[in-house]
Every structure is written in C-alpha cells, then in structure tokens.
Amino acid sequence: MDMSTEDDEDEIESAEEEKEEEKESVEAESEVIDETIILADYMRRFETRRMQELAAKKEKAEEKKKQLRYLIGVEEKRKRDVSVETIITPEDELTVSDRVSTESLVHPCLREIDISESQLKILNPYTVYRVPDDPGLSPAFWLLRERPPIYGTDGVQKFYDMVKRAGIRSIASLKDLLITDQIDLRYYGLESQVMRAICEALMDNTYVRKVDLKDNKLSADACKHLNNLLLRNSMIINLSLSGCQIGASGAEKLYNAISTNATLKTLDLSNCNIGNEGFEYIASALSNNQGLESIDLSNNNLDESCAENLRNLLSYNETLTHLNLFWNSLYSAKTWKTLIKGFEKNETLRSLNLSWNGLGVECLPYLSQLLSRSRSIDKLDLSCNRFTEKDAIRIAKALSTNNTLQELYLGNNPVKAEGALALVHAITPHVSPDNVLHLLDLENVWANKDILHELEAIKMLKPEVKVKLRGILSNYQLVGPDIKKILLKRANYEAMAPKIKRRKRNFGHFVMSLSDKMISQEKFMALIKKFKLKLSKSLINEIMLAFEGPRGTVDQGQLKSFYVKEFSEATVN
Incomplete structure (x- = not known):
C-alpha cells in the first residue's frame, strides 16, 4: 500500500510539472505573437508616414513648377494631342524627355519643364534669375599669392616699398615731405625708377600741392610717369x-x-x-x-x-x-x-x-x-x-x-x-x-x-x-661848411683855452643859461663878460652876426636850439 501511494504521488507531481511547462510555453508563444503584431503595426505606420512625405514632396514640386511657369510667362501645357489608341511605353517617355530644346540645353534649369520652344517666351533669361553670390573664387585665387597691401593716402609706405623692390636708393626726407603741402627735390639727380616711385606715392596723396623738381634732368620715361601722375592726381x-x-x-x-x-x-x-x-x-x-x-x-x-x-x-x-x-x-x-x-x-x-x-x-x-x-x-x-x-x-x-x-x-x-x-x-x-x-x-x-x-x-x-x-646827370648842388657850427666850435675852444683851471669856462653852460628872447648886442656882450668867458672880440662879433635877429638884435633862442642840436653831448657835460 505504501509503495502504491508513493507511486501515485510521483505521478501527481509529474502531471503538475507538465501542466506548468505547458502553461509556460503558452505564455512564451503569446509573447512572440504580441511582438510580431507590434512590429507589423510599426511598419504600417512607417509606410503611411512615408507615403505622406512623398505626397507632400510631389505637391511641393508641382507648386514650384507652377511658379516657374508663371515667372517665365508660359501657360500650363495642354495635354498632348494623342489619340486614345496610342500607347506610350516607358521607353517612349524617355525618348520624349530626351528631346530637349536649345534653350533647355543653355539653361539646365528649364529641362524639368516639358514645354515646346514656341511656348517658351523669354526675352532675356539672365534677368529672370537672381545672380548667385561669389562661390569663393576670389578668396581661392589669393591663396596663390599674397594680397596687395593697402596704403594710406600719404603714400609714404608705398614709396619705400617700391624702392625696396626695385633695389634703388631711397630718399629719407620724402617721409616728411609727403605729409606737407610742398615737395622740394631740386638738384637731386632723380632717375626714372625713383621718379616712378615718387609719382606712384603721389597718386592718391591729399597733402602735397606744390612739386619742385628743378635741375634734375628728367628722361622721357620719367616724363611719362609725371604724365600719369597729373592725369590721376x-x-x-x-x-x-x-x-x-x-x-x-x-x-x-x-x-x-x-x-x-x-x-x-x-x-x-x-x-x-x-x-x-x-x-x-x-x-x-x-x-x-x-x-x-x-x-x-x-x-x-x-x-x-x-x-x-x-x-x-x-x-x-x-x-x-x-x-x-x-x-x-x-x-x-x-x-x-x-x-x-x-x-x-x-x-x-x-x-x-x-x-x-x-x-x-x-x-x-x-x-x-x-x-x-x-x-x-x-x-x-x-x-x-x-x-x-x-x-x-x-x-x-x-x-x-x-x-x-x-x-x-x-x-x-x-x-x-x-x-x-x-x-x-x-x-x-x-x-x-x-x-x-x-x-x-x-x-x-x-x-x-x-x-x-x-x-x-x-x-x-x-x-x-x-x-x-x-x-x-649834373643833378648836384655845391654845399660849403656850416659857418655857425665852426663859430661855436671856436667858442668852445677859446672858453677852455686858459691854462689856469679856475679861468676855464664851459661855453655850453653859458648858452643854456640864456633866455629865448631877443637881446641887444650890448647886453649880449655884457652877459659874456658877466659869465667870465675869455673870447676874442672878433669871434663875439661873428657869433652875433650869425644869430642876428631883427633890427640888429641877437636871437638867443636860435643860438640855444642850434647849439643843442649840434653839441648835445657838450650841453650835458
């Protein structure tokens, strides 16, 4: 009994295990089925979205064709006059598309429009389309050589660069002259190459107003450079x-x-x-x-x-x-x-x-x-x-x-x-x-x-x-010595002639002591005597005649002014 019971229990356990395995296999199969359904659904949505995008692109392309036809003035092409019985094969379509008009060959952008030459009414196709921007040819060209330098309006650096390349002697003073209103290069002995550099430097110069090239003996070639300068400056x-x-x-x-x-x-x-x-x-x-x-x-x-x-x-x-x-x-x-x-x-x-x-x-x-x-x-x-x-x-x-x-x-x-x-x-x-x-x-x-x-x-x-x-010629007049001056010089000498110092007198002091009024000759001689002047009688008479006033008087004012004018130093002393 015991053995049979154990066998039954074993059978029951094995049966339960088989049920669990079947259940697990069913679940696994259901999971595989679910994944297949999901993938199929995803592929279906992807195809739908792709068809929509293609339809949008096609619609956009048709819209561009319509706009292009409108720009070039061509009405939409009518349907070809093809009989119902005519069958157009794909090879015929390729043949039709290969027959491109002359305008289409010249303008590849027109190949996509299936129109005849008679329908293409373009006066000037180059005015229809916008000129494209520089695709980069100019920058690419300057990769082969250096860009030319940009010089200032004074032309100083331009001159020195040119003489350096030519291997000729420079002019140091030109650095300062090019920023003034005048260039003075007289007697420099300028050669043709130097003249070319100077003229190139002056082409765009806005300072210099005067150019002096005196005595430089310029050649015909140098004159040619001057000609170019004057044509531009x-x-x-x-x-x-x-x-x-x-x-x-x-x-x-x-x-x-x-x-x-x-x-x-x-x-x-x-x-x-x-x-x-x-x-x-x-x-x-x-x-x-x-x-x-x-x-x-x-x-x-x-x-x-x-x-x-x-x-x-x-x-x-x-x-x-x-x-x-x-x-x-x-x-x-x-x-x-x-x-x-x-x-x-x-x-x-x-x-x-x-x-x-x-x-x-x-x-x-x-x-x-x-x-x-x-x-x-x-x-x-x-x-x-x-x-x-x-x-x-x-x-x-x-x-x-x-x-x-x-x-x-x-x-x-x-x-x-x-x-x-x-x-x-x-x-x-x-x-x-x-x-x-x-x-x-x-x-x-x-x-x-x-x-x-x-x-x-x-x-x-x-x-x-x-x-x-x-x-x-002969425009002259004889002029003798001044008598008055000679007389007064003699008076100065005689007044200072005595050897005894206390008897010496300054004639100029006597003259300055006189008034400006007229005086008689007797009173004038009395004044000389009072001043203790040791003058000869003949000299006194000549002085009175030289400065004679009206009715035999002596003009003291005239005597004083003349003496001050001729002997100003004596009056001070």
Whole structure:
C-alpha cells in the first residue's frame, strides 16, 4: 500500500510539472505573437508616414513648377494631342524627355519643364534669375599669392616699398615731405625708377600741392610717369620742371596731362631745351587746357618757327593769365606780324615777359599796336632788349593812350636821356590823365636835369606813381661848411683855452643859461663878460652876426636850439 501511494504521488507531481511547462510555453508563444503584431503595426505606420512625405514632396514640386511657369510667362501645357489608341511605353517617355530644346540645353534649369520652344517666351533669361553670390573664387585665387597691401593716402609706405623692390636708393626726407603741402627735390639727380616711385606715392596723396623738381634732368620715361601722375592726381596746383632738360620727347610725353588736367595752375618749363619741335606739343596742349593760369617758357630756344603755335596758344586758351617768354629769339617782324593776331584775340592775359629777346625797331609797329589796343595786359616786361631813344619816343606815344597797363619795364635798353624824358612825359597827368601806370622801371638809364620838372609834376598830382632811374646827370648842388657850427666850435675852444683851471669856462653852460628872447648886442656882450668867458672880440662879433635877429638884435633862442642840436653831448657835460 505504501509503495502504491508513493507511486501515485510521483505521478501527481509529474502531471503538475507538465501542466506548468505547458502553461509556460503558452505564455512564451503569446509573447512572440504580441511582438510580431507590434512590429507589423510599426511598419504600417512607417509606410503611411512615408507615403505622406512623398505626397507632400510631389505637391511641393508641382507648386514650384507652377511658379516657374508663371515667372517665365508660359501657360500650363495642354495635354498632348494623342489619340486614345496610342500607347506610350516607358521607353517612349524617355525618348520624349530626351528631346530637349536649345534653350533647355543653355539653361539646365528649364529641362524639368516639358514645354515646346514656341511656348517658351523669354526675352532675356539672365534677368529672370537672381545672380548667385561669389562661390569663393576670389578668396581661392589669393591663396596663390599674397594680397596687395593697402596704403594710406600719404603714400609714404608705398614709396619705400617700391624702392625696396626695385633695389634703388631711397630718399629719407620724402617721409616728411609727403605729409606737407610742398615737395622740394631740386638738384637731386632723380632717375626714372625713383621718379616712378615718387609719382606712384603721389597718386592718391591729399597733402602735397606744390612739386619742385628743378635741375634734375628728367628722361622721357620719367616724363611719362609725371604724365600719369597729373592725369590721376587732383591736388597738385604748382609743378616746376625748370632746368630739367626734358627736350621735345619729354614735352610729347606730357601732352595728355597738360591737355586734360584742370587742377594744375602753374607750370614752370624754363630752361628745358624744348625748342620749336617740343613747343608744338606744349602749345597744342595749352590750347586745349582749361585750368592752367601761369606758364614759364623762358630760355627754350624759341624763334620765328614757333610763331604760328604761339598765336594759336594765345587765340584759343581762355584761362592763361601769365606768360613768360624771357630769353628767347622772338624779335623778327614776321614773328610779330603773326603774334599780334593772337594778342588781339586773347582777353585773359595779364602779365607778359618779353625781356632778353633782342626786340628792336623790327617789331616796334606791332608792339605799339599792342600797347595802344590791349585791354587786359597790366604788366609788360621789355627790359634788356635793343630799343633806342627813337624807339622809346614811339613807345611813349602808344603808352600815352593806354589805360590798362600798370607796370612797364624798359630798363637796360639804350634809350638814353631823351628816350627817358619822352617816357616820363607820356605818363604825366596833363598828357595822359586816364593813364593808370604806377611803375615805370628804367633801370640803368640816365636822364638829364630836364626830367626833374616832369618828375615833380608826377609826384604832386600822382604820388602813387613810381619812376625808377639809374640817376640824373649834373643833378648836384655845391654845399660849403656850416659857418655857425665852426663859430661855436671856436667858442668852445677859446672858453677852455686858459691854462689856469679856475679861468676855464664851459661855453655850453653859458648858452643854456640864456633866455629865448631877443637881446641887444650890448647886453649880449655884457652877459659874456658877466659869465667870465675869455673870447676874442672878433669871434663875439661873428657869433652875433650869425644869430642876428631883427633890427640888429641877437636871437638867443636860435643860438640855444642850434647849439643843442649840434653839441648835445657838450650841453650835458
């Protein structure tokens, strides 16, 4: 019984264990089923969301196509005229899409629009689309080399960088000059490379107003750099190239700058060996210039050949006020016959220098015409020429009718005394009352005493007029010794002459003790005796005669004032 009971219990336990295992397996299967359902549900939601996104993208793409069609002015394409029976295969669709119009090839952005060429109405496709920003090509380019430095407006660092790269000698003083209003580089012997660096430094400079390059002997290449500077710089108003010997080639290089620069006011080209050939460029450039006011062309070997160019310069330039033609050869009658036409047309010239040109009787008719008709020239320099006394008389006649000239220089001409008298007489008030001349320079010219009357009339009626002469011949007056001073000196000596000290007297003390009234000679001698002056009787008589008053009296006041004036130290002692 016991054995059977144990067997039953074992069977019952095994049955329970099997039930528990079945239960566990069922639970495990249910868990697997649940996970499968969850995964399937997740995949279904994912597919739904993906379809929605694709639909949104497609809708967005369609919207963009509509906007693009609207921008380029194309109506929505109608459906193709395809019969119902026509079957379009995918291969046909590819063939249709490959037939791209010429515009589509040029503009790839139009390939996505399936339209014909006739429907594409674009006047200028480049104005439809916004120009894209720089994709970075400029920064990428400068990776190959360094960026150019950015210089200040003074140009100091730019100059030193250029001379360093060129391996030439620098100019230490230029550092300070570039920040002032004037650059003075006279007598430096500047070469072309240095001139290039200087001109580059001055290109954007806003300080310098005057550049002086006197006596540097500049080459044609250096003149080319100057030309580029004047074409760009708008601050320089004064340029001096005096003695730079630029010649005709340098004048040619400066042609463009002189023609177009409207800022430059003063240009000095004296002693530059320009000659008639170079002057042709200068005159042509000045005829076009509308800003230059003063030009110096002295000592440039100009002669009769340049007359036509000089006439054109005077005729067409409307701003020139000062013209210096000193030390040239403009003396021939043919030259002046041409020049006078230019002077008649010119209305701006105020100062004209024709000294040292060998002018003489040949040009006198035209010069007289210039003096009598000119209405603008107020300063004329004709010094150091060949005018004689007869020429001076003709010049004086023309001068008497002029009412604009203010300064006339005729010094160092052989006009002699007669010519000087005629010129001075021509500006006297009673001969030319409307004459406005205030300076007549006759330097190194001698006149006779006859001119004194004319000079007195000018001094009295026109005190502002100045006449400059070398001198007046025989204009002297003999002047002897002063008797009064000699007498009083003798009185001082005799008063102090006694050897005994107590008898010495100071004559000056006696004079200062006198009153300012008139006194008779007897009373005057009594005063001398009272003062115990040891004077000789003849000396006392001469003193009384020298300071004699009315009716034989002695003027004590006159004696005192004269003595104080001549012997002030004696009166103090």
